[in-house]
Amino acid sequence: MKRYSAFAIAREALRQHTGWDRAWRKASPKKKYDVVIVGAGGHGLATAYYLGKNHGIRNVAILEKGWLGGGNTGRNTTIIRSNYLQDPSAAIYEKSRSLYETMSQDLNYNVMFSPRGVIMLAQTEHEVRGYRRTAHANALQGVETQFIGPEKVKELCPIINLDGPRYPVLGGLWQARGGTARHDAVAWGYARACSDMGMDIIQKCEVTGIRSEGGKVRGVSTSQGDIDCDKLGIVVAGHSGVLAKMAGFRLPIESVSLQALVSEPIKPCMDVVVMANTVHGYMSQSDKGEMVIGGGTDGYNNYTQRGSFHHIEETVRALVETFPMVSRLKMLRQWGGIVDVTGDRSPIISKTPLDGCFINCGWGTGGFKAIPGSGWATAEMIARNEPGPLAAAFGLERFREGRFIDESVAAGVAH
Amino acid sequence: MLTLTCPCCGVKAEESELHGGGEAHLTRFGPGSSEEEFHDYLFARENAKGVHFERWRHVHGCGKWFHAARCTATLQVFGTYSAQTTEPPADLLATIREKRPGWSWRDFS
Numbered sequence: 001m002k003r004y005s006a007f008a009i010a011r012e013a014l015r016q017h018t019g020w021d022r023a024w025r026k027a028s029p030k031k032k033y034d035v036v037i038v039g040a041g042g043h044g045l046a047t048a049y050y051l052g053k054n055h056g057i058r059n060v061a062i063l064e065k066g067w068l069g070g071g072n073t074g075r076n077t078t079i080i081r082s083n084y085l086q087d088p089s090a091a092i093y094e095k096s097r098s099l100y101e102t103m104s105q106d107l108n109y110n111v112m113f114s115p116r117g118v119i120m121l122a123q124t125e126h127e128v129r130g131y132r133r134t135a136h137a138n139a140l141q142g143v144e145t146q147f148i149g150p151e152k153v154k155e156l157c158p159i160i161n162l163d164g165p166r167y168p169v170l171g172g173l174w175q176a177r178g179g180t181a182r183h184d185a186v187a188w189g190y191a192r193a194c195s196d197m198g199m200d201i202i203q204k205c206e207v208t209g210i211r212s213e214g215g216k217v218r219g220v221s222t223s224q225g226d227i228d229c230d231k232l233g234i235v236v237a238g239h240s241g242v243l244a245k246m247a248g249f250r251l252p253i254e255s256v257s258l259q260a261l262v263s264e265p266i267k268p269c270m271d272v273v274v275m276a277n278t279v280h281g282y283m284s285q286s287d288k289g290e291m292v293i294g295g296g297t298d299g300y301n302n303y304t305q306r307g308s309f310h311h312i313e314e315t316v317r318a319l320v321e322t323f324p325m326v327s328r329l330k331m332l333r334q335w336g337g338i339v340d341v342t343g344d345r346s347p348i349i350s351k352t353p354l355d356g357c358f359i360n361c362g363w364g365t366g367g368f369k370a371i372p373g374s375g376w377a378t379a380e381m382i383a384r385n386e387p388g389p390l391a392a393a394f395g396l397e398r399f400r401e402g403r404f405i406d407e408s409v410a411a412g413v414a415h
Numbered sequence: 416m417l418t419l420t421c422p423c424c425g426v427k428a429e430e431s432e433l434h435g436g437g438e439a440h441l442t443r444f445g446p447g448s449s450e451e452e453f454h455d456y457l458f459a460r461e462n463a464k465g466v467h468f469e470r471w472r473h474v475h476g477c478g479k480w481f482h483a484a485r486c487t488a489t490l491q492v493f494g495t496y497s498a499q500t501t502e503p504p505a506d507l508l509a510t511i512r513e514k515r516p517g518w519s520w521r522d523f524s
Binding site for chain 1: 469490
């Protein structure tokens with residue numbers, strides 16, 4: 001792999017950019033791999049990357065039915081934060097956030113991580129109490145957050161309207177080290193690093209069946225033929241239920257559509273991320289100048305990657321009352337992604353009833369921020385056949401044992 | 416916009432008038448059941464990509480619960496029926512069989 005650097009840009013500028021390599025090799029499947037990862041989104045690629053980097057397992061294939069990073073990795077609103085309430089969540093999300101800080105150097109790929117700060121607005125007395133509690137919990141967990149008053153909110157985000165028609169802004173939970181990153185670059189950077197380690201990234205390769213023998217996984221059947229493997233990682237977000245059915249078990253997950261939209265690009269007007277959970281809308285400004293807006297989830301199972309129109313209306317209504325300037329903006333695009341939601345709004349990183357088959361799913365409405373930490377923890381589990389300290393609390397058995405990790409408040413998106 | 420006809424009051428209701436209630440035809444288990452049964456009742460879901468039977472409530476209408484058969488991959492609605500039943504009506508199952516040959520969902524096909 002040729003390293004990307006300022007020197008490389010200068011060198012290529014002098015020779016008409018003829019010397020750039022493909023970021024990752026085009027691969028066709030081999031007969032057998034040590035590990036097959038299903039799903040070349042952020043979480044799948046990060047899992048493969050840390051399998052190679054931390055555990056030396058490099059005979060790995062990553063299968064993708066569509067194109068790399070074309071699912072939720074390319075559809076989210078790129079927010080990174082770790083201000084969760086429960087200890088296991090804070091541990092994995094904070095690990096993830098800290099990995100984002102050095103990701104560009106680590107991958108030699110600019111993921112444009114921008115730790116611009118995230119405010120979660122408190123607009124009812126209950127939210128004020130809830131976020132104060134979260135701030136205290138975060139202090140104990142070693143996650144730097146702070147409860148701030150309305151004046152500070154206005155100072156950080158001057159375009160905000162503190163006295164909205166429905167809910168006044170009473171304060172907010174501020175995480176100065178949270179922010180955004182370029183979502184596609186995260187997938188592309190991991191893909192380039194995986195390919196460089198000799199892993200095969202196989203796109204347009206849909207898994208149609210999971211083959212097992214005596215309760216142990218043998219391999220997968222795909223649209224490009226059968227592929228054998230010793231271990232299988234299922235990292236497919238919205239379609240987790242479909243893959244679980246192939247492997248012969250059911251999941252405590254329902255797939256729904258979550259929407260987002262972006263406005264026309266405008267001059268810089270907002271240099272933090274603001275989430276308003278009571279009225280339900282959140283917004284940040286991308287480097288291109290578009291206002292990136294997160295919407296709501298549908299109230300019914302859906303695999304169509306588009307959501308209900310009335311949710312857009314609700315989201316825009318929430319934004320207009322929180323940021324009145326939005327009323328003058330034109331919206332450019334709107335889309336949906338299929339998110340896999342668990343009962344306690346926490347993810348599943350777990351062994352499965354099928355020996356050698358592991359699953360990483362259930363990130364629901366907030367998976368992007370977790371990509372590096374999730375990959376780190378899943379790789380550790382696959383390499384050692386046992387979940388490590390980061391993943392231990394997120395096993396499937398927690399639903400049977402009543403050991404939930406309740407993040408329905410911190411999840412940020414109303415359901 | 417998803418439109419369902421409420422079988423209780425006959426109104427053709429659009430989705431903002433309705434509230435989804437999740438998977439239908441769950442077998443309820445309470446105290447005395449095994450952990451496995453209780454877990455499956457509370458959490459394990461078909462989450463099918465395709466034909467899905469689900470509960471809905473006509474909240475901004477008659478207020479009653481009913482069931483619907485819908486395809487989660489295309490949003491096609493096969494029909495709605497009363498919630499006072501443990502399985503979908505035979506004519507609805509026949510309609511689905513005709514439109515989705517080879518289909519199955521839990522014990523129904």
